[in-house]
Amino acid sequence: MTLRDVSEASGVSEMTVSRVLRNRGDVSETTREKVLAAAKQLGYVPNKIAGALASSRVNLVAVIVPSLRNMVFPEVMSGISEVLDDTPLQPVLGFTDYRPEKEEDVLYEMLSWRPSGVILAGLEHSAASRAMLKASGIPVVEIMDTDGEAIDAVVGISHRRAGRETARAIVRQGYESIGFIGTKMPLDHRARKRFEGFTEALAKDGREIVDQEFYEGGSGLLKGRELTQKILQRSPDLDFIYYSNDMIGAGGLLWCLENGVGVPQRLGLAGFNGMELLDGLPARLATMDAGRREIGRAAARIVAERASGALTETGQRLELAPNLQYGDTLRRPKV
Amino acid sequence: MTLRDVSEASGVSEMTVSRVLRNRGDVSETTREKVLAAAKQLGYVPNKIAGALASSRVNLVAVIVPSLRNMVFPEVMSGISEVLDDTPLQPVLGFTDYRPEKEEDVLYEMLSWRPSGVILAGLEHSAASRAMLKASGIPVVEIMDTDGEAIDAVVGISHRRAGRETARAIVRQGYESIGFIGTKMPLDHRARKRFEGFTEALAKDGREIVDQEFYEGGSGLLKGRELTQKILQRSPDLDFIYYSNDMIGAGGLLWCLENGVGVPQRLGLAGFNGMELLDGLPARLATMDAGRREIGRAAARIVAERASGALTETGQRLELAPNLQYGDTLRRPKV
DNA sequence: GTGAAAGCGCTAACAT
DNA sequence: ATGTTAGCGCTTTCAC
Secondary structure, X not given: OOHHHHHXXXXXOHHHHHHHHHOOOOOOHHHHHHHHHHHHHHOOOOOHHHHHHHHOOOOEEEEEXXXXXXXHHHHHHHHHHHHHOOOOOEEEEEEOOOOHHHHHHHHHHHHOOOOOEEEEEOOOOOHXXXXXXXXXXXXXXXXXXXXXXXXXXXXXXXXXXXXXXXXXXXXXXXXXXXXXXXXXXXXXXXXXXXXXXXXXXXXXXXXXXXXXXXEOOOOOHHHHHHHHHHHHHXXXXXXXXXXXXXXXXXXXXXHHHHOOOOOOOXXXXXXXXXXXXXXHOOOOOEXXXXXXXXXXXXXXXXXXXXXXXXXXXXXXXXXXXXXEEOOOOOOOOOO | OOHHHHHXXXXXXXXXXXXXXXXXXXXXXXXXXXXXXXXXXXXXOOOHHHHHHHHOOOOEEEEEEOOOOOOHHHHHHHHHHHHHOOOOOEEEEEEOOOOHHHHHHHHHHHHOOOOOXXXXXXXXXXXXXXXXXXXXXXXXXXXXXXXXXXXXXXEEEOHHHHHHHHHHHHHHOOOOOEEEEEEOOOOOHHHHHHHHHHHHHHHHOOOOOOEXXXXXXXXXXXXXXXXXXXXXXXXXXXXXXXXXXXXXXXHHHHHHHHOOOOOOOOOEEEOOEOOHHHHHOOOOOEEEEOOHHHHHHHHHHHHHHHHHOOOOOOOOEEEEOOEEEOOOOOXXXXX
């Protein structure tokens, strides 16, 4: 089923059929109707492959994220979709599993479709990935993180700053013996940067982390419970725990509530992400909203404007301010 | 940057360059190395658009789901990715927002890229969508649900049966005054079918739902709390609440625990989905595992085998058995 | 083992 | 307002 078939069925040249189907150029109402009728009757679905080859226009935007298991990325995606829905552009998703080699493969695969733009998570990429992206001439928006050098445009928050601000707030509340629970971070650069900003801010205050606990694999409430129990057993004097994300933080919170650990007086807690999930828990965990949806929206807007030619500059830089929410677990009542 | 550039740079014909880059046919080791070196040096990325047009082979699989906000779909995706990672196929994701018209648009867009297969959620589609899919000649796998007529292959669970089995288990535990809390279901067919199966099984037992509460929009713990409070205020005699998903069920559970409602003695609870989240809560909500990841895997396997030609039959049908987990909220201790 | 020619299904550019 | 021609960058097919 090709344009030609529609052309023959409607007695109109292929070119005019093409014009009708794309709403391009002047076509008489009569011809238009004839063509549309024929196309519908035949169940014609255009071949974008041929169209893209002929026009060198591809209305696809490559979106490359580590995984969808981490609820952060579905939310970013939803921001991206929201904006692209009002444009001819369509997101195409690829996953890296947090592995640079896989990112490279996925990127290569994606670029071979000549998308109109690339949105990818993080600033850390293999040399080959960076080279490919630069050579592609396509608008590239790196998202989530602003601590580092961008290839082209970048939209995100500073995770170092997020860590620092959390640390300062904790110290300001008078907490003194601070522990940390988080993922092993060889490849989770954003978690690593938060940790670094956190320890750095503590150091400025002449403090350091008293105890820490790292884990591998996904984050779940259960793991938060276990590790919280473990770290408190080993270091019963801790009066604060900073978690690298809300999920394990929420697990820790539940454990504390059940085991009579007075939160936030005896022990303060904070997570990271501003996950919606936290809203219905017995107490609100302190967290920091990373503005994921807004990041998705902003990145999509940049790509859309660059792709449409409305925006010709490159290298846009948008750093959102992380928003600390004290919830019920960080504000220590004065004794 | 085209094949021709690589051809010129390496002094080898375009055809041979193409063979090297695709590992097709016999090429001498010398030529091979020359070509690879040139390609790498130039940073050549093949143009799949041209390749696909010439070969009429597209290693893309269209995956169409309502949204990623519902954690069910990221999990299905992860099953799909897992299987496709071992094949040349790549998933391309599209969202319908639970709207048939949007599904139609997305489908049209996707089919215009001539993918090697289509995986889409649910059995309910517009007539136009069904027509497109049938006319495409592409392997189609409908997932999640098996209650209805499939276009081609189908992998999922029977949501009617899921509802029925939950109802039977509830009755068997001696609960008598049963309420329901769930989404308004004009378009969530699977939730609707569970509800229908549920009421149907109760009816067989001479019972009906005593009170119900429907909500719109996303599911969150908070909503589960509110609606649980509301329904119990209105119908304090309820001794069981069936929720249309785990998220609101978990919210209800938390509310009950905090408000001294004895679970599961005074009030039993059950959700649906088998969400991992439930694992770390203070008590385990009864739920039914829908095997999302396995559904994704099985669907991807069918597409991969059909695309590779290893499987020529159409219309595969795989109904998984939903697995009821009693947790701590459905098994009533004998008094 | 390598190359030349033709063509995939469309659209840009230029007629008319 | 409509048609004609050429060609997008590859792969298929056939020749050597």
